[in-house]
Amino acid sequence: MPLKAEPEDLCPECEGRGWVIEQDSGAGTARRCDCRFQTLAPRLLAGAGIPARYHNCSFKNFDINAPSPADKDQLLQAKTISQHYVEGFLKPDGAFTESGLLYIGSPGVGKTHLAVAVLKSLIERYRVRGVFVDFTTLIHQIQSTFDPGSPESKREILDPVVNTEVLVLDELGAQKPTPWVNEILYLIMNSRYTKRLPTLFTTNFRLEPDSVTTHDSLDRTPSSPGFQLLSSRISPNLLSRLYEMARPVAIEAEDFRREVQMQKHRF
Numbered sequence: 001m002p003l004k005a006e007p008e009d010l011c012p013e014c015e016g017r018g019w020v021i022e023q024d025s026g027a028g029t030a031r032r033c034d035c036r037f038q039t040l041a042p043r044l045l046a047g048a049g050i051p052a053r054y055h056n057c058s059f060k061n062f063d064i065n066a067p068s069p070a071d072k073d074q075l076l077q078a079k080t081i082s083q084h085y086v087e088g089f090l091k092p093d094g095a096f097t098e099s100g101l102l103y104i105g106s107p108g109v110g111k112t113h114l115a116v117a118v119l120k121s122l123i124e125r126y127r128v129r130g131v132f133v134d135f136t137t138l139i140h141q142i143q144s145t146f147d148p149g150s151p152e153s154k155r156e157i158l159d160p161v162v163n164t165e166v167l168v169l170d171e172l173g174a175q176k177p178t179p180w181v182n183e184i185l186y187l188i189m190n191s192r193y194t195k196r197l198p199t200l201f202t203t204n205f206r207l208e209p210d211s212v213t214t215h216d217s218l219d220r221t222p223s224s225p226g227f228q229l230l231s232s233r234i235s236p237n238l239l240s241r242l243y244e245m246a247r248p249v250a251i252e253a254e255d256f257r258r259e260v261q262m263q264k265h266r267f
């Protein structure tokens with residue numbers, strides 16, 4: 001989405017045109033104005049659609065404090081993997097990496113925080129084009145295009161999601177997996193896979209039945225959202241595609257315990 005600059009924001013050198021004419025013996029030579037590069041990262045950040053509540057998320061303010069050392073280790077590991085991902089994003093051949101990350105954990109643990117921190121770092125460091133979408137919001141936006149009076153088409157909503165250089169797809173599996181929802185998800189994932197564009201996913205659902213350690217007597221009911229399997233929310237072909245597209249980063253046990261701790265304090 002192009003952002004309209006306020007008049008006072010206009011560069012004094014090029015007056016917002018983005019190029020300047022350098023004097024030569026003839027009619028002058030056009031060159032890109034420096035402001036294009038200086039203002040590119042802020043413009044890309046502003047255009048990435050990061051929700052206001054996540055605007056300030058960075059690696060610096062990611063909280064790795066947890067009651068148990070094991071949980072602290074897990075948070076630190078998730079942060080380190082994320083930072084390494086940013087470090088290694090530009091491959092030696094000059095191309096961007098094709099694979100993404102899949103943050104797995106209960107709500108509130110910091111999955112979205114890390115995904116946003118990665119996205120912001122990639123934009124600031126490599127000037128990539130990135131987009132953040134919450135899967136539920138996206139589905140609702142697409143549904144609203146079915147209204148005959150809708151100003152936007154399904155394609156206009158999906159195009160930036162499918163084509164952006166880096167996508168954060170927040171809350172994978174959050175929508176009831178109807179055939180239509182799966183179809184939309186398939187379109188997004190398959191297009192990005194084919195175009196070799198990396199995606200950062202977050203999900204509240206687990207990959208494997210045994211990926212959560214039962215190291216204490218916590219009441220883990222299968223119906224609690226953090227412990228349902230992702231395979232109950234997306235189709236098998238999407239799940240295997242997901243494995244090909246993203247490296248899992250689990251921070252799931254942590255938050256559940258935090259939440260239980262909080263409940264314990266409450267009573």
Ligand SMILES: [Zn+2]
Binds near residue numbers: 014015
């Ligand atoms: Zn300029």
